[in-house]
Amino acid sequence: MxxxxxxxxxxxxxxxxxLVLLSILSLGFALVYPQLRQRAFEQHLEAAVSAVExxxxxxxxxxxxxxxxxxxxxxGVEPPELATALPPEYRLAMEGYTLEWNxxxxxxxxxxxxxPEPGQPSVLDSPQDSVPTQTQIVFRTMGGVTVYSSDSSLxxxxxxxxxxxxxxxxDTTWTLVVPR
Amino acid sequence: MKIEDLDSPAEPVSSxxxxxxxxAEAIAHSETKEANYRQPSKQGRRTGQWKGPLxxxxxxxxxxxxxxxxxxLAGAPLPQVSSTERARGVVAALQMQxxxxxxxxxxxxxxxxTLDEVPVRIPGIRFVRSNSRVYQLVAAHPNGRALVYDSxxxxxxxxxxxxxxxxxxxx
Numbered sequence: 001m002x003x004x005x006x007x008x009x010x011x012x013x014x015x016x017x018x019l020v021l022l023s024i025l026s027l028g029f030a031l032v033y034p035q036l037r038q039r040a041f042e043q044h045l046e047a048a049v050s051a052v053e054x055x056x057x058x059x060x061x062x063x064x065x066x067x068x069x070x071x072x073x074x075x076g077v078e079p080p081e082l083a084t085a086l087p088p089e090y091r092l093a094m095e096g097y098t099l100e101w102n103x104x105x106x107x108x109x110x111x112x113x114x115x116p117e118p119g120q121p122s123v124l125d126s127p128q129d130s131v132p133t134q135t136q137i138v139f140r141t142m143g144g145v146t147v148y149s150s151d152s153s154l155x156x157x158x159x160x161x162x163x164x165x166x167x168x169x170x171d172t173t174w175t176l177v178v179p180r
Numbered sequence: 181m182k183i184e185d186l187d188s189p190a191e192p193v194s195s196x197x198x199x200x201x202x203x204a205e206a207i208a209h210s211e212t213k214e215a216n217y218r219q220p221s222k223q224g225r226r227t228g229q230w231k232g233p234l235x236x237x238x239x240x241x242x243x244x245x246x247x248x249x250x251x252x253l254a255g256a257p258l259p260q261v262s263s264t265e266r267a268r269g270v271v272a273a274l275q276m277q278x279x280x281x282x283x284x285x286x287x288x289x290x291x292x293x294t295l296d297e298v299p300v301r302i303p304g305i306r307f308v309r310s311n312s313r314v315y316q317l318v319a320a321h322p323n324g325r326a327l328v329y330d331s332x333x334x335x336x337x338x339x340x341x342x343x344x345x346x347x348x349x350x351x
Contacts (some may be wrong), residue, residue, distance in 0.1 A: 008212070014228055014231075016231030016232055017228075017231065019231060019232065019235035020231050020234060020235050022235070022239075023234070023235040023236075023237075023238035023239045023242065024237070024238060026239060026242040026246075027238050027239075027242040027245070029242070029246075030241075030242040030243075030245040030246040030249075031245060031253065033246065034249055034253060034254045034255050035255065037258075038255050038256065039260075040296055041258055049283045072300065076279070102300065103300070104276060104279065104280065104300055105279075105280065105283045105299070105300075106279045106283060107279075107282055107283045111280070114323060137286060139283065139286075142346075143347065150254045152260060152261055153258040153259055153260060155261055156258075156259035156260050156261040156265075157259050159261065159265060160259055164265065164268060165343065165344030166344055167273075167297075168265070168269035168273070168341075169261045169265055169266060169269045169273040170266065170269035170270055170272070170273050170304070175269075177271075177344075177345050178239060179345055179346035180346070
């Protein structure tokens with residue numbers, strides 16, 4: 001005890017000085033921590049949105065050229081069709097979240113008015129319930145991006161960014177529908 | 181060469197008495213300094229008395245801000261998914277899975293025996309086949325109950341959830 005006090009006095013700092021310094025540092029950290037956390041979250045969300053957008057844009061360009069969406073791939077695995085379209089440094093498995101490309105198929109049943117027989121009034125002149133129709137089955141495909149993350153704030157941020165009409169959150173996943 | 185042949189020193193060599201006196205003075209000086217270090221001045225101790233309480237106050241304030249930050253300091257809270265949005269997510273997942281089964285039905289003329297036959301399977305959904313035409317999809321609702329999609333009479337909420345997906349009427 002005597003030696004430490006002597007050493008402290010020789011160096012110009014006492015235990016009290018160290019306590020004051022430590023408390024001021026802790027106060028400063030407590031003051032800036034909320035802002036640091038908010039900024040870190042915003043950067044994390046921006047990176048996730050950017051990753052989703054990159055995959056969505058590349059897939060949309062692919063479907064414009066090839067008339068079909070890329071084949072679905074497991075989470076974290078890049079769709080082979082997009083190997084050249086995605087940036088070289090692009091990864092689907094990032095720290096805190098993993099992306100997955102989906103392709104969903106749907107079938108729609110559409111009522112189509114049959115062309116009028118010769119001598120019959122045109123479809124536009126006929127009452128709507130008297131026009132003969134035929135049911136056509138139309139297959140459609142939709143793209144989809146699913147983000148797996150245990151960070152519910154990130155999923156909520158993605159949902160807020162893309163809106164609830166085209167995306168939803170379920171358990172630890174956020175899913176985006178990419179209509180053509 | 182003998183020692184008598186050497187030159188005599190320019191200054192006289194100190195005597196043993198002088199050396200003893202100088203050593204005694206040095207030791208006395210060192211002991212005085214040591215005594216000063218061992219007993220700090222009362223003035224110095226008095227000036228440091230405020231540091232301890234100040235540190236405690238500042239540390240307490242830091243702990244308060246750290247564990248229960250006031251709203252003006254905490255800023256906007258991180259977003260969270262509401263139970264309504266989670267419930268809508270379950271409805272959307274069931275509807276999307278039902279769409280995949282309907283594609284299978286049109287392609288094969290029957291409903292699948294299990295979801296493994298469907299190309300796209302959304303995890304966490306149970307498939308119950310009632311008969312050769314009707315099936316149910318069951319998933320866990322955030323409120324703890326099971327949410328059921330009945331292919332014979334789907335609830336309107338399943339139709340509502342797909343508004344915006346750019347789809348036509350379901351077959």
